[in-house]
Amino acid sequence: GENVEQHPSTLSVQEGDSAVIKCTYSDSASNYFPWYKQELGKRPQLIIDIRSNVGEKKDQRIAVTLNKTAKHFSLHITETQPEDSAVYFCAASIGSGSEKLVFGKGTKLTVNP
Amino acid sequence: GAVVSQHPSRVICKSGTSVKIECRSLDFQATTMFWYRQFPKQSLMLMATSNEGSKATYEQGVEKDKFLINHASLTLSTLTVTSAHPEDSSFYICSASGTTQYFGPGTRLTVL
Numbered sequence: 474g475e476n477v478e479q480h481p482s483t484l485s486v487q488e489g490d491s492a493v494i495k496c497t498y499s500d501s502a503s504n505y506f507p508w509y510k511q512e513l514g515k516r517p518q519l520i521i522d523i524r525s526n527v528g529e530k531k532d533q534r535i536a537v538t539l540n541k542t543a544k545h546f547s548l549h550i551t552e553t554q555p556e557d558s559a560v561y562f563c564a565a566s567i568g569s570g571s572e573k574l575v576f577g578k579g580t581k582l583t584v585n586p
Numbered sequence: 587g588a589v590v591s592q593h594p595s596r597v598i599c600k601s602g603t604s605v606k607i608e609c610r611s612l613d614f615q616a617t618t619m620f621w622y623r624q625f626p627k628q629s630l631m632l633m634a635t636s637n638e639g640s641k642a643t644y645e646q647g648v649e650k651d652k653f654l655i656n657h658a659s660l661t662l663s664t665l666t667v668t669s670a671h672p673e674d675s676s677f678y679i680c681s682a683s684g685t686t687q688y689f690g691p692g693t694r695l696t697v698l
Contacts, residue, residue: 515691516689516691517630519686519687579629
């Protein structure tokens with residue numbers, strides 16, 4: 474079945490720096506890759522997603538890149554702010570027609586003022 | 587964006603009792619909802635897929651007789667933890683599938 478690896482597990486940056494979180498997946502049929510942000514005790518919230526027909530997507534300070542050949546995708550946050558501190562989860566769809574997602578183990582991002 | 591509600595947000599119960607958790611999609615219809623369990627500082631573990639009008643599909647290792655799922659309408663799925671025990675204490679989160687998965691706020695279950 475699908476397996477999603479996420480690195481690093483923790484990441485600490487200074488305010489204003491960039492943060493990069495990387496994920497790899499195993500199922501070449503996966504075609505949907507969302508990223509979720511979860512603050513302590515709250516629900517995961519979708520921050521950006523990408524489908525396999527594009528290689529990059531950007532939304533203000535957040536971008537996601539996808540390399541289908543290598544089966545990895547990355548989240549890039551520029552000009553980080555303290556409110557970006559949270560746990561970030563990547564996910565990959567199971568196969569090409571399934572709504573089910575497999576999640577990475579998460580990255581705890583800390584942005585230091 | 588799509589809104590998913592979950593009730594209750596927190597429940598404490600005695601061992602052996604059953605607890606029902608409701609998940610509602612408020613502004614869209616969801617033929618598919620998912621139930622996850624999340625342990626502290628860990629990822630989301632999919633428990634089951636809830637399909638409107640049909641039986642739920644459970645992930646390997648999840649006891650279907652312990653975690654009863656009902657998806658009676660396009661906006662409501664319920665998870666009942668039957669004969670709860672302390673090891674069932676966890677954070678349970680539902681999601682409703684639209685253009686992506688939208689999560690409910692979660693239910694913190696504590697079994698004494």
